[in-house]
Amino acid sequence: MSVAARRGGRFVRRLAHRLTGAPETDSAIWDTIQLARHQDRPYPLDYIARLFPDFEELRGDRLFGDDPAIVAGIGRGVDGPVAVIGHQKGRDTSERTYRNFGMPGPEGYRKAMRVMALADKMDLPVITLIDTPGAFPGAGAEERGQGGAIARSMQTMLRLRVPSIAAVIGEGSSGGALALGVADRVIMLENATYSVISPEGGSAILWRDATKARQAAAAFQPTSANCYRWGIADAVVPEPSGGAHRDHDEAARLLGAYLSRALRDLRALSAAERRRLRRDRYRRIGAYREVAAGDLTAMAAGRTDAASSNGGAGPS
Amino acid sequence: VSVTKRQITVSVDRLRRRRPTDVPAPRRLPADERSCPRCQSHYRAEEMRRNKRVCATCGHHFAVGARERIEQLAEGGAWQELWPELRASDPLQFVDLEPYPDRVERAERGGRTEALLVAELELRGHRCVAAVMDFSFLGGSMGAVVGEKLARACERCVDRGLPLVVVTASGGARMQEGVLALMQMAKTVVAFELMHDAELPVVVVLAHPTTGGVWASFASLGDVTYAEPGALIAFSGPRVIEQTTRERLPDDFGRAETQLAKGQVDDVVDRRELAGRIAKVLGILERPTGLAPPPAVTWAQARAERAASVAKGLPDQARRLVARVRRPEDEDEAP
Numbered sequence: 001m002s003v004a005a006r007r008g009g010r011f012v013r014r015l016a017h018r019l020t021g022a023p024e025t026d027s028a029i030w031d032t033i034q035l036a037r038h039q040d041r042p043y044p045l046d047y048i049a050r051l052f053p054d055f056e057e058l059r060g061d062r063l064f065g066d067d068p069a070i071v072a073g074i075g076r077g078v079d080g081p082v083a084v085i086g087h088q089k090g091r092d093t094s095e096r097t098y099r100n101f102g103m104p105g106p107e108g109y110r111k112a113m114r115v116m117a118l119a120d121k122m123d124l125p126v127i128t129l130i131d132t133p134g135a136f137p138g139a140g141a142e143e144r145g146q147g148g149a150i151a152r153s154m155q156t157m158l159r160l161r162v163p164s165i166a167a168v169i170g171e172g173s174s175g176g177a178l179a180l181g182v183a184d185r186v187i188m189l190e191n192a193t194y195s196v197i198s199p200e201g202g203s204a205i206l207w208r209d210a211t212k213a214r215q216a217a218a219a220f221q222p223t224s225a226n227c228y229r230w231g232i233a234d235a236v237v238p239e240p241s242g243g244a245h246r247d248h249d250e251a252a253r254l255l256g257a258y259l260s261r262a263l264r265d266l267r268a269l270s271a272a273e274r275r276r277l278r279r280d281r282y283r284r285i286g287a288y289r290e291v292a293a294g295d296l297t298a299m300a301a302g303r304t305d306a307a308s309s310n311g312g313a314g315p316s
Numbered sequence: 317v318s319v320t321k322r323q324i325t326v327s328v329d330r331l332r333r334r335r336p337t338d339v340p341a342p343r344r345l346p347a348d349e350r351s352c353p354r355c356q357s358h359y360r361a362e363e364m365r366r367n368k369r370v371c372a373t374c375g376h377h378f379a380v381g382a383r384e385r386i387e388q389l390a391e392g393g394a395w396q397e398l399w400p401e402l403r404a405s406d407p408l409q410f411v412d413l414e415p416y417p418d419r420v421e422r423a424e425r426g427g428r429t430e431a432l433l434v435a436e437l438e439l440r441g442h443r444c445v446a447a448v449m450d451f452s453f454l455g456g457s458m459g460a461v462v463g464e465k466l467a468r469a470c471e472r473c474v475d476r477g478l479p480l481v482v483v484t485a486s487g488g489a490r491m492q493e494g495v496l497a498l499m500q501m502a503k504t505v506v507a508f509e510l511m512h513d514a515e516l517p518v519v520v521v522l523a524h525p526t527t528g529g530v531w532a533s534f535a536s537l538g539d540v541t542y543a544e545p546g547a548l549i550a551f552s553g554p555r556v557i558e559q560t561t562r563e564r565l566p567d568d569f570g571r572a573e574t575q576l577a578k579g580q581v582d583d584v585v586d587r588r589e590l591a592g593r594i595a596k597v598l599g600i601l602e603r604p605t606g607l608a609p610p611p612a613v614t615w616a617q618a619r620a621e622r623a624a625s626v627a628k629g630l631p632d633q634a635r636r637l638v639a640r641v642r643r644p645e646d647e648d649e650a651p
Contacts, residue, residue, distance in 0.1 A: 135532075137552030137560045142570060143578045147531035147551040154505045155537065175489075175501055175532040175551070182502045196489050196498040196529075204559075206412040206491055219410055220494050230407070232495055279509065282502040283467060286460030287407040287493075 015190055015238045019225050026218035033199060033217050035191040036171045040245035042252065044071055044086025044129040047169070050252035051259070052077045052084060058115055060107075064144060067108030069100045069136070070180075072115040074124065078256070079263050083119035085112045085180060086129030089170070103136035106149035109179050113156045125263055126157075126164040128180040133198050135176030150179040157182040158282075163266035163274060165259060168192040168224075168233070169244075173201070184278050185262045188224040188233040189255070191243050195222035231285060235262075352376050368587045377524065377544050377587055382433035382450035385483055389446055389591055395437035398445075399468055400429050402461045408494045416492040419454060428453045431486065432462040434469045439481065440595035442602060445469050448483045451525070456486035458530055459493040463500030466534065470507035474514040479598050483521045484535045488528015501533035508537045513616070517601040519594050522549050522572065522581065540597050542585040543572035549580065 018024075024032070035041070048055045052075030060066040072085040089102035112128075119126045135146055157164060157180075166183035172194040188194060196202075202216035203209060227233040237258045244251035266274060351358045355374040359367065368388050369378040380388070386395055403420075410416040431453040436445050447469045449456045466482075473480045489497040511518050520538025522531075524547035532551050543549060550570035558565060568574050572584045585593050 135551065137557045139557060139561075139563055139565055139569060142550050142552065142557070145536075145578075145580055147549075148536040148580065150532040150551070151501075151505060151534070151536035154502055154533065155509070158502075158505060158509055174498065175529050178498055178501055179532075182505070194495050194498075196491055196494050201556075202491055215412075219408070219412060221408060222495060227495060230496060232499060279506045282499065282506045285499040285503060286463050286496055287405045288460045288464055289403045289405045290401050291403055292401070 015236060018190070019228055019236060024221075024223055024225065026214070029217050029221060029223055030214055032191050032223050033171070033193055035243045035245075036193045038243060038245045039091060041170055042244055042248045043091070043131060044084070044088050044169070046248050047129060047252050047255060048073075048075065048084055048086075050249060051256045052082065055084065058118075059111070061110035062114060063107070063110055065107045067100075067104050067111060068098055069102050069104040069132070070108035070112055072111050074115075074118070077259075079125075079260050081122075081124050082127055083115050083124045084127045084129065085115055086169075087132040087177075087180070089131060100136055102132045103134060104132065104176060104179075105136050105138070105141040106144045106146050109135075109149040109153040112180060113153055116156050116160060119162055120160055123162055125162050125266070126160060126183070127259060128164070128166045128183065130166060130168045130172045130177045130180055130194075131170030131192075132173060132176050133171060134174040134201065135179070150175045153179040154182045158275070158278060161271040161275070163263060163269075164278075165262050165266075167237070167255065167259075168194050169255070171195075171198070173198040182278070182282065184266050184274055184281075185234050186232065187235045187237055187258060187262070188227055189237050189244060189251075190224055190239040192224055193222040194224075194227050194232060195220045350378065370587050375545065375586065377546055379451055379485070379524065380587075381452060382428065382448045385448045386433065386435045386437065386446060388587070389439050389448075389481065389483075389594070390435075390437045391440070391591060393438050395435045395446075398434045398436060398472070399465055400433075402464055403429060404459055404461050404490075404493075406492075407460075407496055408492070410492040410494065412492070419492070423453045426452065430461045430465070431456045431458065431490075432465045434465050436472070436478075439598065440591060442479070442595055442598040444479045444481050444598065445473050446481045446483070449485045449523075449530075451485040451487075451523075454490065454492075456484075456530075457488060457490035457497070458486060458500050458504075458533075459490035459497050460500060462490075463503040466504050467507040470510045473516055474510050477514075477516065477603070479517045479519065479601065480511060481519045481521070481594055481598075482534065482538065483523055484526040484530055485523040486526060486528070486530040486535075488530055498529065501529045504534035505537065508534050517598065519597055521585075521590065521594070522547055524548055525550075525553075527551065527553050539601070541581045542583055542590070542593065543575060543581045544587055544590075545572055545584055547572040549575045 055073055055075035057071060057073040069087060070085065071088045074081060074083050087102040087104065088099050090096035090099035116126055135150060164183035165185045165187065166181045168188040170192055172181065172192065174197050177194070199213040199217040199220065200210060202220060203212040206216065224233060224236045228236050235258065237255055239254065240247040240250040349360055350364055352371040352374060354376045355371060357371055357373040365384065369380050406416045428450055432447055432449050434445065434447045447466055470480060489500065508518060518538050520535055520541045522535060522541065522543040524544060526535050526547065526549050528551065531549060548570050549572060554565050554569050557563060572581065575581050576584050
């Protein structure tokens with residue numbers, strides 16, 4: 001927040017109010033979800049065109065094929081050369097079909113890993129731009145190892161020696177988003193959302209009814225303000241008034257300003273420090289209770305005789 | 317638009333429930349007695365336990381609770397549960413069809429405390445830490461407690477130089493903990509990175525079902541990965557895929573045997589042979605006693621030391637290797 005606050009100028013007061021004020025209403029949350037999915041909202045290629053004008057897209061995973069749902073490549077911005085990887089949704093019907101609505105298969109994540117390896121070799125910071133309803137659910141994707149591709153993409157990001165920044169620019173849903181989201185800094189645009197599953201998916205699973213998306217959204221509370229409070233997002237980057245879709249240039253300028261600042265901060269650390277802090281960042285996430293030792297009744301009741309007689313015999 | 321005939325499928329359970337009224341209802345099975353859904357063989361509770369919950373006639377694998385699974389792995393030996401005091405909390409004050417704390421309380425009533433049970437035990441003479449999921453606790457879903465317990469399990473392995481055995485059975489991330497549950501995927505990958513740096517083996521056993529965020533994180537990252545017969549292993553379950561893509565999936569979609577053919581697992585292992593197979597792997601990968609790295613030594617240090625000892629008395633090429641291995645950032649890593 002502090003970084004965004006210093007950089008955002010006139011947008012900051014509104015954003016600060018959002019981050020510190022009362023919890024958002026259910027309808028405000030639903031509005032945010034609509035904004036995050038707005039068809040005119042800038043996608044990775046829109047940001048790339050403005051921030052890294054000489055971007056060279058790299059295609060293919062060198063194993064099976066190319067996945068247009070993820071764009072990846074290298075380019076030079078004001079902070080020097082970088083690698084950029086993002087989910088690309090597509091704006092009209094034909095492009096959406098071509099991009100599979102921004103739902104990657106394993107080829108997409110393997111392409112991302114390949115470009116990350118290049119970045120690591122050539123000492124380029126990795127910037128990921130997250131905007132996906134989730135990884136693609138399809139039989140072919142499963143056969144080619146969708147689960148393993150997502151897991152290994154996270155592993156690859158954890159092992160990077162170069163600085164990494166993940167920015168949720170639209171909707172970030174499920175492991176399909178997190179596969180590109182394990183970074184030194186995780187930021188969200190003001191109207192972006194980040195959630196364990198899309199509201200529609202959550203509605204189908206928890207309410208057993210595909211029409212309860214609004215309730216699901218209200219329950220997941222996936223807004224940037226909440227993610228900032230929970231420590232999922234390190235910063236929230238302001239958007240132009242009315243949302244990023246109103247002014248792509250200004251949205252890119254605000255994002256670029258944050259990226260420059262964060263890259264400078266991250267470059268001050270050594271590779272080993274960055275990796276240690278990156279690991280710590282995720283090691284810490286999660287809220288749980290610890291019941292007192294004398295209050296393990298539920299556990300004791302469930303123990304079989306064999307187990308309880310063995311209980312004290314094991315190593316301490 | 318062409319209309320294709322869709323096959324009508326009816327669940328066997330539903331057919332059984334809608335038995336005509338003039339037929340006498342079947343004798344209700346006493347608690348714990350089970351009949352095999354595949355071959356109708358009938359087993360008393362005691363038989364089920366002795367058979368490791370595998371049908372002796374057709375080999376159908378029934379679900380196993382976490383405690384019983386640990387006992388199967390320990391084969392009567394001593395084991396100790398670790399961190400049973402960790403319980404779920406409700407950071408989002410989540411309510412779907414019922415409040416999340418009510419769900420947790422109901423699940424805890426069965427005697428389980430969470431969807432993951434961690435224990436230290438001896439598996440056929442190999443001391444190890446076992447992390448076993450329990451599908452009957454909220455679908456084995458991964459929330460903050462599962463992530464924390466798995467992270468602690470790996471840290472304990474590193475502290476003591478022990479291998480890790482993981483048995484998964486999970487629907488994925490726990491929806492009721494929202495994006496915090498999603499982040500547990502990254503947390504478990506971090507935990508497995510510690511095992512990697514400490515050069516300690518991880519054996520993963522995929523039980524029915526292993527899906528969603530669990531399959532897309534630590535369950536995919538074992539050094540050796542076995543699956544139980546018939547286990548569903550997938551990122552997206554068949555129902556989600558059929559709804560999204562309108563594909564008609566074959567019955568063996570995502571099953572352990574299919575995943576073996578597709579190269580996603582090392583073997584499909586019958587539960588009655590599981591302890592033996594894991595013991596064999598641990599025996600091969602185990603470090604000779606006394607040579608286990610002391611807990612404080614990091615992977616990078618160990619690598620540098622090994623390279624240094626190799627390079628002693630060797631020509632320039634090897635010395636250059638040492639210089640390369642000892643990058644400055646590796647030096648920083650010493651705790």
